[in-house]
Amino acid sequence: MSYIKILVVLLACFSVHNTLFSQSDFEGLGETDFSFNTDVNDYYKLNFSVRSRYYLYQEENFDFENRQLDFVHFSTLSIDHNRSVSLGIQYRIRESIDGGSNELRLTQQYNYTKKNEALRFGHRARLEQRIFSDKTIIRSRYRFTLDFPLNGQKLDIGEAYIINSMEGLLSIGKNEKPELDHRTTLHLGLLVSEHLKIQFGLEYRFEAFNLNTEQKLFFLSSAILKI
Amino acid sequence: MKTKTLLALIFICQFVFSQTKNEKEERITKSEFPEVAIEVIKSLPDDCKRLKFYKETDGEKQSFEVKFKYKKKRCSLEFTKDGVIEDLEVLTKFKTINEEKKSKIKDYFRSNFTKHKFIKAQKQYVYQKELDPVIFIKNILKNTTTEAPNFEIIAEVKTDKKRDIREFTFNASGEFVNFRIINPTSYEHVLY
Numbered sequence: 001m002s003y004i005k006i007l008v009v010l011l012a013c014f015s016v017h018n019t020l021f022s023q024s025d026f027e028g029l030g031e032t033d034f035s036f037n038t039d040v041n042d043y044y045k046l047n048f049s050v051r052s053r054y055y056l057y058q059e060e061n062f063d064f065e066n067r068q069l070d071f072v073h074f075s076t077l078s079i080d081h082n083r084s085v086s087l088g089i090q091y092r093i094r095e096s097i098d099g100g101s102n103e104l105r106l107t108q109q110y111n112y113t114k115k116n117e118a119l120r121f122g123h124r125a126r127l128e129q130r131i132f133s134d135k136t137i138i139r140s141r142y143r144f145t146l147d148f149p150l151n152g153q154k155l156d157i158g159e160a161y162i163i164n165s166m167e168g169l170l171s172i173g174k175n176e177k178p179e180l181d182h183r184t185t186l187h188l189g190l191l192v193s194e195h196l197k198i199q200f201g202l203e204y205r206f207e208a209f210n211l212n213t214e215q216k217l218f219f220l221s222s223a224i225l226k227i
Numbered sequence: 228m229k230t231k232t233l234l235a236l237i238f239i240c241q242f243v244f245s246q247t248k249n250e251k252e253e254r255i256t257k258s259e260f261p262e263v264a265i266e267v268i269k270s271l272p273d274d275c276k277r278l279k280f281y282k283e284t285d286g287e288k289q290s291f292e293v294k295f296k297y298k299k300k301r302c303s304l305e306f307t308k309d310g311v312i313e314d315l316e317v318l319t320k321f322k323t324i325n326e327e328k329k330s331k332i333k334d335y336f337r338s339n340f341t342k343h344k345f346i347k348a349q350k351q352y353v354y355q356k357e358l359d360p361v362i363f364i365k366n367i368l369k370n371t372t373t374e375a376p377n378f379e380i381i382a383e384v385k386t387d388k389k390r391d392i393r394e395f396t397f398n399a400s401g402e403f404v405n406f407r408i409i410n411p412t413s414y415e416h417v418l419y
Contacts, residue, residue, distance in 0.1 A: 156252060
């Protein structure tokens, strides 16, 4: 029963955003992601993913248009069962797709989780260096996540789970004003088997809300393979 | 190109689907509980709050569990498939365990593992058949039981190069009985 209550509250949070749809600086996008995770040993984990982003709605029109393709790698060293540090490298191809700048991104990450019966709280802090062809932006971000299985206290094969997160981002670059972003995400996932998870989600972004707010709604889909 | 990718995906999915394990823990309603067990649950003190019912299946083995809070303590009462009590577990803080037993348990961890970190500790009161189930529970909850509990401790331990999360059982005097390795999948369903 209590999970249903949580869900209702979250849905209410999302429905607040509905009123914002009418604005012209609103864009709807989609993101699809394939991830491969593998454990090298008990301490060291690798992640590879390919992610594509596409426009679904822009300038008040529904229209499919590819935007970018990301190739991501993360190396994670777990300190113990609930703390880890990671290094990431990402290359984003945009120039040949929609004309924007390609990007090389380096990420340093610290992650901490705490479990309370079925609920799990996650704190993630990241520092990123976004290297574009004409500038470099340093971005720091913090994400708070709450996730839980929809049935029972443990996630079993065949069961679904919910992940909610809120993230704040601060971007700093030379000759540019600092930019603040905020993202709210709601994911519904399914543990299909020991090796496969499928997730669908919605993400609402307020970009540069301290300067000239752009609002984006993302439709997320991902398949996560663990080998 | 697209059909090839799709075919490859379908292939991977099939490989992945074929490896399903028959281990499951699910939340159920009170009415799905064994009748004998419901009688016992009805006799719980009125101030037992937040009753939640679970069914666990591990291959052929089935068991039932009711979790509740009594005077701020988290309790978990386990039943067999036929509704006979197995044990009552009460969540506790490791540091509140009796000094003598605590040091015995600590010694065990120190001498067997290069590193350890406690995650969770529970007092486990094992049910003896000749006892009246209602009195058994009442005595434990009211702190008037003469029975000494076992200790169930979940800890992350490190031996030479391996690291895993295990559930250890120590007897009433703090001596090691056994352990089982806890499957970590439930700990990591998101993030990298």
